[in-house]
Amino acid sequence: MPDVDDIDHRVLRLLREDGRRTFSEMAAEIGLSVAAVKRRVDRLREIGVITGFTVQIDHAKLGWGIEAFTELRYPGTTLVSDIVRTASEVPEVQAVYTIAGDPDALIHVRVRDLGHLQQIIDRLRRAGDVTGTKTLLVLGSWPRATLAPPPRRAP
Amino acid sequence: MPDVDDIDHRVLRLLREDGRRTFSEMAAEIGLSVAAVKRRVDRLREIGVITGFTVQIDHAKLGWGIEAFTELRYPGTTLVSDIVRTASEVPEVQAVYTIAGDPDALIHVRVRDLGHLQQIIDRLRRAGDVTGTKTLLVLGSWPRATLAPPPRRAP
DNA sequence: GGTGAAATCCTCGAGTG
DNA sequence: CACTCGAGGATTTCACC
Numbered sequence: 001m002p003d004v005d006d007i008d009h010r011v012l013r014l015l016r017e018d019g020r021r022t023f024s025e026m027a028a029e030i031g032l033s034v035a036a037v038k039r040r041v042d043r044l045r046e047i048g049v050i051t052g053f054t055v056q057i058d059h060a061k062l063g064w065g066i067e068a069f070t071e072l073r074y075p076g077t078t079l080v081s082d083i084v085r086t087a088s089e090v091p092e093v094q095a096v097y098t099i100a101g102d103p104d105a106l107i108h109v110r111v112r113d114l115g116h117l118q119q120i121i122d123r124l125r126r127a128g129d130v131t132g133t134k135t136l137l138v139l140g141s142w143p144r145a146t147l148a149p150p151p152r153r154a155p
Numbered sequence: 156m157p158d159v160d161d162i163d164h165r166v167l168r169l170l171r172e173d174g175r176r177t178f179s180e181m182a183a184e185i186g187l188s189v190a191a192v193k194r195r196v197d198r199l200r201e202i203g204v205i206t207g208f209t210v211q212i213d214h215a216k217l218g219w220g221i222e223a224f225t226e227l228r229y230p231g232t233t234l235v236s237d238i239v240r241t242a243s244e245v246p247e248v249q250a251v252y253t254i255a256g257d258p259d260a261l262i263h264v265r266v267r268d269l270g271h272l273q274q275i276i277d278r279l280r281r282a283g284d285v286t287g288t289k290t291l292l293v294l295g296s297w298p299r300a301t302l303a304p305p306p307r308r309a310p
Numbered sequence: 311g312g313t314g315a316a317a318t319c320c321t322c323g324a325g326t327g
Numbered sequence: 328c329a330c331t332c333g334a335g336g337a338t339t340t341c342a343c344c
Binding site: 002004012015016017018019047048051052053055056057058061063064069071084088091092093095098099103106110112136138139140141143144149150151 | 251
């Protein structure tokens with residue numbers, strides 16, 4: 001487990017809120033030099049704490065009006081890798097989560113409308129040896145913009 | 156519905172893959188001037204297609220080893236706003252999704268370990284007038300890094 | 311972790327089709 | 328209206344303290 005101190009967490013919190021914050025802005029906020037902040041971000045990338053940066057998009061404004069979670073059930077013989085592969089082949093699938101217990105997987109999908117959702121579910125059912133699906137239609141979502149405080153660690 | 160053309164989608168795709176890409180890099184990639192790319196990004200923010208930028212974090216490396224989805228059920232009298240408020244008060248909750256049908260809400264949580272997960276579920280059950288929960292423990296996750304192609308629009 | 315300098319990048323006004 | 332160009336200022340980056 002890599003050591004990530006409080007200052008690292010402050011850097012992460014600032015980047016969580018705005019991933020394009022400049023090093024100078026963060027340096028002023030934290031009270032370090034610009035180079036020191038850059039070195040910390042570089043290091044957080046190297047040790048894999050930071051896996052990347054991305055843009056946050058309002059998908060509804062792009063025509064993807066419907067968001068849903070679909071629970072997938074498979075026969076006991078199906079490999080996890082097959083589950084992930086078949087689900088990932090569908091571009092409307094935003095994320096695949098394999099699950100302990102029942103169901104076997106949960107996928108997050110974004111589609112244009114309910115007809116499109118129907119299509120995607122049909123495609124998933126045909127793609128692998130899916131034995132059952134249950135779809136949760138999202139009415140509203142409230143993602144958290146901020147970062148959780150650092151967990152208590154052994155001193 | 157705002158008009159977002161193919162070049163905008165290319166910009167979004169590039170920023171999706173790396174939210175800190177420089178305008179010059181994107182300009183070279185797309186074949187526009189730096190200023191033109193910047194104006195497009197500015198405009199995408201103004202019309203709300205881009206809602207922000209953020210850093211992607213490997214939470215397991217920060218000590219949040221367990222990820223789960225919990226389905227929440229409430230009495231028919233509970234307001235959506237109350238569901239969202241009580242769930243959002245728990246810092247371990249990463250996102251709240253209200254759902255059409257059964258269950259009433261789905262929350263995404265990140266916790267240190269299974270004991271911590273137990274605590275959080277107990278806290279949620281006590282917080283509102285929750286009538287039932289079902290927790291899906293995540294074994295693995297495969298979020299999609301890329302952006303879906305632009306949906307077909309009316310010409 | 312700080313400093314300083316060179317290279318790069320951002321920003322914005324002016325001009326063009 | 329969206330684009331390009333260009334100059335000034337800000338930012339990034341890196342070697343060295």
